[in-house]
Amino acid sequence: MAGVDRIGAASLENVSGFEGTEGGAAGARRTAEPDLRIGRPLSELDTPTLLLDRAASDRNLAQMVNFFHARPAKLRPHFKNHKCVTLAKRQLAAGAVGMTCAKLGEAEVLVAHGFPDVLIANQVVGDAKLARLVRLALRAKIAVAVDHEDQAVAISKAATAAGAVVDLLIEVDIGMGRCGVQPGAPAAELAQRVAGLPGVRFAGLQAFEGHLVNVLDRADRTARAKAAMQQAIDTRRMLEAAGVPVGCLSGCSSATYDSTGTMAGVDEVQAGTYATMDRQYHRLVPEFATALSVLVRVISRPGPGKAVLDLGVKGAGGEFGVPEIRDYPDVEIPFFLAEEHTVVRNAPDWPIGQVLQLIPSHACTTCNLYRELVVHEDGVVVDVWPIEASGRLA
Amino acid sequence: MAGVDRIGAASLENVSGFEGTEGGAAGARRTAEPDLRIGRPLSELDTPTLLLDRAASDRNLAQMVNFFHARPAKLRPHFKNHKCVTLAKRQLAAGAVGMTCAKLGEAEVLVAHGFPDVLIANQVVGDAKLARLVRLALRAKIAVAVDHEDQAVAISKAATAAGAVVDLLIEVDIGMGRCGVQPGAPAAELAQRVAGLPGVRFAGLQAFEGHLVNVLDRADRTARAKAAMQQAIDTRRMLEAAGVPVGCLSGCSSATYDSTGTMAGVDEVQAGTYATMDRQYHRLVPEFATALSVLVRVISRPGPGKAVLDLGVKGAGGEFGVPEIRDYPDVEIPFFLAEEHTVVRNAPDWPIGQVLQLIPSHACTTCNLYRELVVHEDGVVVDVWPIEASGRLA
Numbered sequence: 001m002a003g004v005d006r007i008g009a010a011s012l013e014n015v016s017g018f019e020g021t022e023g024g025a026a027g028a029r030r031t032a033e034p035d036l037r038i039g040r041p042l043s044e045l046d047t048p049t050l051l052l053d054r055a056a057s058d059r060n061l062a063q064m065v066n067f068f069h070a071r072p073a074k075l076r077p078h079f080k081n082h083k084c085v086t087l088a089k090r091q092l093a094a095g096a097v098g099m100t101c102a103k104l105g106e107a108e109v110l111v112a113h114g115f116p117d118v119l120i121a122n123q124v125v126g127d128a129k130l131a132r133l134v135r136l137a138l139r140a141k142i143a144v145a146v147d148h149e150d151q152a153v154a155i156s157k158a159a160t161a162a163g164a165v166v167d168l169l170i171e172v173d174i175g176m177g178r179c180g181v182q183p184g185a186p187a188a189e190l191a192q193r194v195a196g197l198p199g200v201r202f203a204g205l206q207a208f209e210g211h212l213v214n215v216l217d218r219a220d221r222t223a224r225a226k227a228a229m230q231q232a233i234d235t236r237r238m239l240e241a242a243g244v245p246v247g248c249l250s251g252c253s254s255a256t257y258d259s260t261g262t263m264a265g266v267d268e269v270q271a272g273t274y275a276t277m278d279r280q281y282h283r284l285v286p287e288f289a290t291a292l293s294v295l296v297r298v299i300s301r302p303g304p305g306k307a308v309l310d311l312g313v314k315g316a317g318g319e320f321g322v323p324e325i326r327d328y329p330d331v332e333i334p335f336f337l338a339e340e341h342t343v344v345r346n347a348p349d350w351p352i353g354q355v356l357q358l359i360p361s362h363a364c365t366t367c368n369l370y371r372e373l374v375v376h377e378d379g380v381v382v383d384v385w386p387i388e389a390s391g392r393l394a
Numbered sequence: 395m396a397g398v399d400r401i402g403a404a405s406l407e408n409v410s411g412f413e414g415t416e417g418g419a420a421g422a423r424r425t426a427e428p429d430l431r432i433g434r435p436l437s438e439l440d441t442p443t444l445l446l447d448r449a450a451s452d453r454n455l456a457q458m459v460n461f462f463h464a465r466p467a468k469l470r471p472h473f474k475n476h477k478c479v480t481l482a483k484r485q486l487a488a489g490a491v492g493m494t495c496a497k498l499g500e501a502e503v504l505v506a507h508g509f510p511d512v513l514i515a516n517q518v519v520g521d522a523k524l525a526r527l528v529r530l531a532l533r534a535k536i537a538v539a540v541d542h543e544d545q546a547v548a549i550s551k552a553a554t555a556a557g558a559v560v561d562l563l564i565e566v567d568i569g570m571g572r573c574g575v576q577p578g579a580p581a582a583e584l585a586q587r588v589a590g591l592p593g594v595r596f597a598g599l600q601a602f603e604g605h606l607v608n609v610l611d612r613a614d615r616t617a618r619a620k621a622a623m624q625q626a627i628d629t630r631r632m633l634e635a636a637g638v639p640v641g642c643l644s645g646c647s648s649a650t651y652d653s654t655g656t657m658a659g660v661d662e663v664q665a666g667t668y669a670t671m672d673r674q675y676h677r678l679v680p681e682f683a684t685a686l687s688v689l690v691r692v693i694s695r696p697g698p699g700k701a702v703l704d705l706g707v708k709g710a711g712g713e714f715g716v717p718e719i720r721d722y723p724d725v726e727i728p729f730f731l732a733e734e735h736t737v738v739r740n741a742p743d744w745p746i747g748q749v750l751q752l753i754p755s756h757a758c759t760t761c762n763l764y765r766e767l768v769v770h771e772d773g774v775v776v777d778v779w780p781i782e783a784s785g786r787l788a
Contacts, residue, residue, distance in 0.1 A: 046522035046788050080733065102734050122734065123693040125704070125747050128440035147694050150746045178735055179694040179702050299517040300541050300573040308573050310519070313713055314762050315787045319731050337713050339474065339758055340496050340516065340787075341572055352544045353519050364733055368708050368763070371785055390785070391765055393709045393734075394440050 035384045042379055043355045047297040048315045050370040051357065052385070054377050056291035057087070057275060063288065064257065064274045065095040073261050076100050076119060076250065078272030082292075082367045083389035085113045087275060100250075100270040104129055104136070105392030111140045113388070119143040119169070119250060121206060121270060123151055123179060129394075130154055134162035143167035145206045147181045152194045159199030167203035168194055169250060172235055174228040176211040183207075183231035188238050195244060204248035204267070207232035213255040214320075216283060222259035233265035255284040278363035280320035293326055293357035294366070295374075296342070298350045307347035311358060312338040317365025326357040336361075429778045436773055437749045441691040442709045444764040445751065446779070448771050450685035451481070451669055457682065458651065458668045459489040467655050470494050470513060470644065472666030476686075476761045477783035479507045481669060494644075494664040498523055498530070499786030505534045507782070513537040513563070513644060515600060515664060517545055517573060523788075524548055528556035537561035539600045541575045546588045553593030561597035562588055563644060566629055568622040570605040577601075577625035582632050589638060598642035598661070601626035607649040608714075610677060616653035627659035649678040672757035674714035687720055687751035688760070689768075690736070692744045701741035705752060706732040711759025720751035730755075 037045060068075050077091045080102040088099055088110065098117035101107045107118045117140065124133050124144050136142050137159060146152045146168050159166045172187045173180030181187045187205070195202040209228045215221035229251065236246045250268035252261045261269040273281045276292035294316055300308040313336065316323055322336040325344070332345040342358070350356070360366040367373075371390055375383040431439060462469050471485045474496040482493055482504065492511035495501045501512045511534065518527050518538050530536050531553060540546045540562050553560045566581045567574025575581045581599070589596035603622045609615035623645065630640045644662035646655045655663040667675045670686035688710055694702040707730065710717055716727040717736070726739045736752070744750070754760040761767075765784055769777040 044521070046520060046526075048787050123702075123704075123746075125693045126440060126691050127438070132440075147696060148746055151693075154747075173696060178732065178737055179696055181696070297520050299519045299545075302541060302567060302573055302575070308517075310517075311787075313711070313759055317707070319707055319712070338572065343572055352517075352542055353548075365707055369785065369787070391763065393442050393705075393763070 037374065037381045037384060040381050042295055042376055042381065045295055045355075045374065045381070047295050047355065048311045049295040049374050050367065050372070051293045051295050052087075052276065052373045052375045053289070053291045053293075054375045054382060056289035058090070060274050060277065060288045060291060061091055061094045064254075064271060067257065068261070068269065069095070071262060072264070073266050073269050076268045076270055077275060078102070078121070078270050079106050079110060079389065081272030081364050082276050082373070083109075083387050083392070084367070084373055084385050085109065085388045086385040087373070088115070089113075091275060097268070100272070103392055103394065104132055105394050106389045107142065108132065108136060109389040109392060111136055115140065117141045119270075121145050121208070121250070123147065123171075124155065125151060130158040133166065134158045134164040137164035137166045138162065141167065143169055143203055145169050145171040145179070146194065147171045147173075147179050147190075149190060149193055152197060152200060156197040156199045164199065166200050168200050169204050169206040169248070170194065170202075172205055172207045172232045174207045174209060174231045176208060178210070180207070183235045184238065187235045188242065188244075191239055192242070192244060202244070204246045204250065205232055205236055207249065207251040208253070208270070209251065209256055209260060210253070213253045214280070214284065218284075221255065221284070225256045225259045226263060229260040229263055229266065233263060236265055254281055254288070257285075273363055276363045276367065278320070278366070279324050279359050279361045281363070282359075290326075290359045292363050292366070293359050294323075296356050296358050298347075298352055298354040298356070301347075301350070301352055305346050307344040307350055309342040309344065309356065309358070310340065311342055312336070312340045314339045315366075315369055316358060316360040317362035317369075319365060320361035323358040323360050326359055328356070431768065431775045431778065434775050436689055436770055436775065439689055439768065439775070441689050441749065442705045443689040443768050444761065444766070445687045445689050446481075446670065446767045446769050447683070447685045447687075448769045448776060450683040452484070454668050454671065454682045454685060455485055455488045458648075458665060461651065462655070462663065463489070465656060466658070467660050467663050470662045470664055471669060472496070472515070472664050473500050473504060473783065475666035475758050476670050476767070476781070477503075477786070478761070478767055478779050478781045479503065479783075480779040481767070482509070483507075485669060491662070492535075494666070497786055497788065498526055499788050500783045501536065502526065502530060503783040503786060505530055509534065511535045513664075515539050515602070515644070517541065517565075518549065519545060524552040527560065528552045528558040531558035531560045532556065535561065537563055537597055539563050539565040539573070540588065541565045541567075541573050541584075543584060543587055546591055546594060550591040550593045558593065560594050562594050563598050563600040563642070564588065564596075566599055566601045566626045568601045568603060568625045570602060572604070574601070577629045578632065581629045582636065582638075585633055586636070586638060596638070598640045598644065599626055599630055601643065601645040602647070602664070603645065603650055603654060604647070607647045608674070608678065612678075615650065615678070619650045619653045620657060623654040623657055623660065627657060630659055648675055648682070651679075667757055670757045670761065672714070672760070673718050673753050673755045675757070676753075684720075684753050686757050686760070687753050688717075690750050690752050692741075692746055692748040692750070695741075695744070695746055699740050701738040701744055703736040703738065703750065703752070704734065705736055706730070706734045708733045709760075709763055710752060710754040711756035711763075713759060714755035717752040717754045720753055722750070
């Protein structure tokens with residue numbers, strides 16, 4: 001992506017200059033018949049439909065990349081949030097240095113669309129996956145997280161046999177209690193063992209303060225996230241003092257970009273949700289706009305104040321609570337558990353057929369449920385972007 | 395489906411005799427290259443992979459249809475559970491009278507695969523949907539739930555303009571508090587108004603005891619579900635006494651098939667989950683086997699007793715709690731909220747790479763996350779069935 005202007009909003013439209021090796025689905029679509037929804041008002045769309053407010057998303061993209069423009073850390077957005085190649089291209093065009101993925105299958109989608117530099121921020125295990133991984137590493141710069149020598153040795157063998165090189169980041173557990181080796185000596189020892197393996201390159205460390213990103217009080221979140229990330233930075237310094245160069249420390253999120261993302265010794269920020277936003281993250285970082293929503297319809301008015309909307313947990317992630325109705329923040333959604341319905345308690349006099357926008361509580365699991373993002377501005381559809389990595393779980 | 399043998403297991407393999415107007419994806423696939431996974435042991439598969447134990451599912455299908463063989467009510471299985479056309483064909487071949495859907499998009503998939511008789515157990519609202527609905531009703535017998543005259547009038551207008559006829563079931567709220575008109579006089583009045591509309595046919599009533607299906611104590615569940623359904627039966631009798639014939643009362647679930655499904659006046663049982671089963675329903679109706687699971691791998695062993703599996707809420711529904719690990723019922727999964735990970739606390743000495751089967755807590759939302767069911771018997775892959783209606787939310 002050398003030569004891409006990093007300044008933000010003004011360059012966001014310049015996605016046609018992207019150097020894809022296979023073109024993108026969006027590109028392919030543009031040569032076919034135009035989508036008949038383009039140019040129509042949202043109220044005429046079928047429901048549920050996943051919507052993205054393009055101007056709001058563009059502002060989010062510019063705002064995040066501008067934050068890091070004069071800072072040492074670089075932005076490596078997390079593809080798992082939206083899984084949409086067009087939106088990922090816009091993130092790179094805005095100035096991101098590469099993409100982060102949760103799954104190998106997501107990385108395969110990005111590489112197939114010409115992305116040259118992808119981090120899989122997760123352990124890649126099993127013969128079937130190793131065969132796919134080394135095929136991918138022959139086509140692009142691929143980094144993978146490891147937290148045990150067994151994973152690294154298996155990748156080393158597969159990469160060596162294929163003539164590929166896979167970058168490895170040692171994942172350090174800084175308190176989340178999920179994957180990761182303990183910081184300090186255990187991480188440093190694993191790094192030194194990995195550094196001697198063929199077919200792989202010890203590229204640095206990964207650490208994610210995921211147990212703290214939902215702390216609502218921002219000062220408290222900042223202090224605790226920095227203390228957590230300091231353990232990874234200390235591990236980095238320990239390795240460097242032992243003569244082991246640490247190319248990169250990658251971590252952080254949209255909720256901690258301005259805390260851990262500004263610490264000396266942190267090189268890459270894996271923020272994801274800032275591009276689309278959701279109800280939960282909007283509580284945490286209100287400086288980003290809720291660009292994502294789901295268009296829904298009132299399908300029933302079964303009693304006074306009660307309205308039933310045509311969306312449930314098959315159409316929006318519910319892990320972080322109930323969605324919010326755009327422009328109706330006071331309308332109460334008591335629970336969000338049904339597969340296809342949302343029941344509202346104190347609804348105004350919406351008729352059956354009324355169209356509304358639900359802001360989901362969790363954008364990452366919501367986008368994974370759809371095949372396309374219907375992109376709008378000023379209430380009119382302006383584009384439709386495929387979600388190429390929807391359902392890429394493996 | 396006239397002439398299909400209703401007796402169950404012996405006829406379950408006879409799906410090739412299905413009279414599809416466009417053939418099925420599974421049929422199309424069988425003429426192409428065979429899936430290389432067929433014949434391989436599960437341990438060699440990539441993960442996560444959605445699995446169906448064919449023998450266990452076949453037993454479930456036979457058991458449910460045999461239960462209703464000598465009873466008045468007929469089985470109309472709910473497609474929303476698995477969204478897989480091949481499995482739906484097996485349900486019809488086993489003796490079901492038609493299919494139930496939650497969404498118009500699911501019904502479109504079924505009709506495209508030749509299913510002649512589909513109930514959409516939900517309100518269908520909005521111009522885009524009405525245009526789709528009447529196109530469908532020109533090709534198959536389609537019934538739709540309504541709970542307000544506005545929905546029925548809109549369908550009537552669209553159907554009349556298209557020369558189609560849509561069957562309408564009045565949805566009666568028997569306590570769930572979601573959609574549905576109140577039982578008794580309000581439901582009877584709506585039925586009488588609907589019965590006079592052109593382009594539609596008043597076909598009967600729908601009532602779902604969804605607020606009671608998760609009552610764990612079976613005697614309590616039975617008593618309360620029967621009391622709830624009695625309100626719909628009383629509404630039926632009220633209409634019949636007024637000279638309005640009620641062709642059908644449709645409702646019930648896999649957890650109440652043997653309670654409300656045996657009541658005089660109930661004609662159709664919309665059971666869904668019995669075909670695949672999940673952890674929650676297995677608590678409720680243990681006579682059906684957990685045929686569905688997700689093949690997962692241990693990707694990390696970050697500490698004593700701790701194991702991390704490569705599946706989270708992007709790969710299994712979590713609304714009804716944590717999944718269970720097949721053959722390891724005592725291994726503790728404290729929570730199930732991460733997108734791509736499950737952390738296990740008291741794991742045995744599984745190595746990194748160990749393959750396991752997770753039984754999801756909710757089959758319906760799990761199947762919707764996948765594109766295919768990998769079908770196995772005795773630990774070996776025997777077939778791969780597409781999940782054609784995955785993501786059909788609209």
